[in-house]
Amino acid sequence: MAEEKKEKKKKIRPDRLPMPKQRPDERVRNFDEVALGFTPELAIEEALRCLQCKKPMCVTGCPVEIDIPGFISCIAEGDFDGSIRILKEKNALPAVCGRVCPQEEQCEKLCVLGKKMEPVAIGRLERFAADYEASQGKVEFPEIAKKTGKKIAIVGSGPAGITVAADLAALGYDITMFEALHDAGGVLMYGIPEFRLPKAIVNREVDYVRKLGVDIILDYVVGRTRTVQHILEEYDAVFVGSGAGLPWFLGIPGENLNGVYSANEYLTRVNLMKGYLFPEHDTPIKRPHKVAVVGGGNVAMDSARTALRLGADESHIVYRRSREELPARLEEVENAEEEGVIFDFLTLPTKCIGDDRGWLVGMECLRMELGEPDASGRRKPIPIEGSEFIMEVDAMVAAIGNSPNPLIPQTTDGLEIGRKGNIEADETTGKTSLAKVWAGGDVVTGAATVINAMGAGRIAARSIHEYLTGAESSEE
Amino acid sequence: MIVPNIHELIVEAPNVAGSIKPGQFVIVRPTEQGERVPLSVSDFDRKAGTITTMFQEVGESTSKLALLKAGNEIPTFAGPLGVESEIENFGTVLLIGGCYGIGSIYPIARALKEAGNKIYVILEGRSGYLIYWEKKYGEIAEKFVVLTRDGTRGYKDHVNRLSEILEAEKIKPDRVIANGCTFLMKRVSDETRPMGIKTIVSMNPIMIDGTGMCGVCRLTVGGETKFACVDGPEFDAHLIDWDEFLQRRKTYNEEETEPLRRSGSGTEQHMHHVCGA
Numbered sequence: 170m171a172e173e174k175k176e177k178k179k180k181i182r183p184d185r186l187p188m189p190k191q192r193p194d195e196r197v198r199n200f201d202e203v204a205l206g207f208t209p210e211l212a213i214e215e216a217l218r219c220l221q222c223k224k225p226m227c228v229t230g231c232p233v234e235i236d237i238p239g240f241i242s243c244i245a246e247g248d249f250d251g252s253i254r255i256l257k258e259k260n261a262l263p264a265v266c267g268r269v270c271p272q273e274e275q276c277e278k279l280c281v282l283g284k285k286m287e288p289v290a291i292g293r294l295e296r297f298a299a300d301y302e303a304s305q306g307k308v309e310f311p312e313i314a315k316k317t318g319k320k321i322a323i324v325g326s327g328p329a330g331i332t333v334a335a336d337l338a339a340l341g342y343d344i345t346m347f348e349a350l351h352d353a354g355g356v357l358m359y360g361i362p363e364f365r366l367p368k369a370i371v372n373r374e375v376d377y378v379r380k381l382g383v384d385i386i387l388d389y390v391v392g393r394t395r396t397v398q399h400i401l402e403e404y405d406a407v408f409v410g411s412g413a414g415l416p417w418f419l420g421i422p423g424e425n426l427n428g429v430y431s432a433n434e435y436l437t438r439v440n441l442m443k444g445y446l447f448p449e450h451d452t453p454i455k456r457p458h459k460v461a462v463v464g465g466g467n468v469a470m471d472s473a474r475t476a477l478r479l480g481a482d483e484s485h486i487v488y489r490r491s492r493e494e495l496p497a498r499l500e501e502v503e504n505a506e507e508e509g510v511i512f513d514f515l516t517l518p519t520k521c522i523g524d525d526r527g528w529l530v531g532m533e534c535l536r537m538e539l540g541e542p543d544a545s546g547r548r549k550p551i552p553i554e555g556s557e558f559i560m561e562v563d564a565m566v567a568a569i570g571n572s573p574n575p576l577i578p579q580t581t582d583g584l585e586i587g588r589k590g591n592i593e594a595d596e597t598t599g600k601t602s603l604a605k606v607w608a609g610g611d612v613v614t615g616a617a618t619v620i621n622a623m624g625a626g627r628i629a630a631r632s633i634h635e636y637l638t639g640a641e642s643s644e645e
Numbered sequence: 646m647i648v649p650n651i652h653e654l655i656v657e658a659p660n661v662a663g664s665i666k667p668g669q670f671v672i673v674r675p676t677e678q679g680e681r682v683p684l685s686v687s688d689f690d691r692k693a694g695t696i697t698t699m700f701q702e703v704g705e706s707t708s709k710l711a712l713l714k715a716g717n718e719i720p721t722f723a724g725p726l727g728v729e730s731e732i733e734n735f736g737t738v739l740l741i742g743g744c745y746g747i748g749s750i751y752p753i754a755r756a757l758k759e760a761g762n763k764i765y766v767i768l769e770g771r772s773g774y775l776i777y778w779e780k781k782y783g784e785i786a787e788k789f790v791v792l793t794r795d796g797t798r799g800y801k802d803h804v805n806r807l808s809e810i811l812e813a814e815k816i817k818p819d820r821v822i823a824n825g826c827t828f829l830m831k832r833v834s835d836e837t838r839p840m841g842i843k844t845i846v847s848m849n850p851i852m853i854d855g856t857g858m859c860g861v862c863r864l865t866v867g868g869e870t871k872f873a874c875v876d877g878p879e880f881d882a883h884l885i886d887w888d889e890f891l892q893r894r895k896t897y898n899e900e901e902t903e904p905l906r907r908s909g910s911g912t913e914q915h916m917h918h919v920c921g922a
Contacts, residue, residue: 425889
């Protein structure tokens, strides 16, 4: 046994297998998924690189504590059904997470193999297992516990809400999900582009939740159609996962010129409303020639790459720090670079310039240099005096973040709201200041990741279950 | 069609009708490929579970809505959205409506009347045949005045004659509320500013989600950025940057009329994309 292991160790490839992708020059002309996924052969080969550590550090980096060595060893043995079973024990949306988790900051960062070689491509393997199950057409469902007779209302059908729904439905609760938009999935639907997360996959995951018996009501705006208090009269518990809200703008002159968008608007027009299919779909989107996306996160990368697909001659990322500080998922930065997005690092727009009809024609920018780290731990950008220059652009997309959605905070009496408009919720339980009301995801933390929202959903589901079964500690 | 190009749409939407308050609006999709269109609400019946909206047919989406017949269904009717109107006893309130605004001031006028206000109404239109709901207003207003551009009914001209009308009709409002196209509301605001009368308008920017997420409905009010879908749609008219608002509303003028150029609007074939254009 030890000899076998030693032999396997000798054969470990130092590099992880690259993800098969559409060619950059082709993919900038379509909205199809960029990453094509592993074949079973590639998946097994990559899975064999895993050391099956006795103390898997990767698991500690996973916000939902997936048994990573477990699912990977199944793949290595060709038992793909087994691998998805293990994945789904902890993760309701493996097809989504395999595509959008910043694995390089989470599991893969702690991978022991990664200390001497490239870490195991955990995310790619998760994606493979989920896609394989779907391609076989036989999705497994967990055993649903006996009906408890208790009803839970979930506000928002994004990753947080979906996780709470899946977890609690399996425990026998009657779940109703209220979604304000006309399609379920939240940011998975309107925010993340088709070429990164195909909507067919989102629909599949939402359908899975429906098949668990969850009732999803669309076009229902909790806070307005009905308040949270009103809902509490009919339900035993409420989970609020209403997500993102009003976009942040830079606060510079000219930001209301025609041609200046928030990334939320830009992406919603394209992803949710299928603006790239105008006029077959009625919602229009402009196709500017030279686009400047301000920001450095995933949303900024998505916006810049979307601009290319809409036919922009030039698509820029304008970021006030350097490449090292970019918060975006590494694979998306690399994809953007491959596709020809131009990165203007150490640059900050200070003014939007318009023509006499109110249309954006350019941005005045300042060059920056990096000083000491600021409160966020990243090096602080300092303007270089006298470095003003004009960048000619006909569209600017502000992708610098957003505040939590204001509807529930504004319409729910007694709900404690933080300084930034977020719902205050206990980190370990998801409980808010209102009895029987839990919250999680972006509405609590501000803009963060899908997996964080899912982790918060898992925590809240556990707490709701404990509360409703009286299994909580006596201290309430 | 209630008067040329203005359509009355009554939709069964019990969830919305159950909680809607005067001043709130809805977002509608006429088809699965349709836009999300914000529409003002001109009446609601909580018992029957219905919402009445008035809209002018101006482009692709309103054309599709105009083709609907009794018994049809539409995929989205979301709401109520926005902050409700302030309803208090202000004393005397003058409501001014033009186009779809003649309809949308009705729930507000009715509620204000119930709160003890003296209601006066000005109904504005290009010509006499575009005025509607006179009977409804006659039942709740102390007086209603008609104003037409061409003088075929009531006073001739536009709300630029407002101070003259107020004097002639002996109307002394403590508050003015104006709904309708942007030019009407802006003009009312210009007229009432020197009079020092608080004026509330219901803004109609471009919207997509309408739930406080995308920011396209932003306008500048009192030097600050506000979002019509969650902070409005009503705002203090005298604080609004009207020029910027008018400029932003024009963003998709070209795209909005493009489908109409492909084939005739308001035809069955156009609606179902049968003609192959």
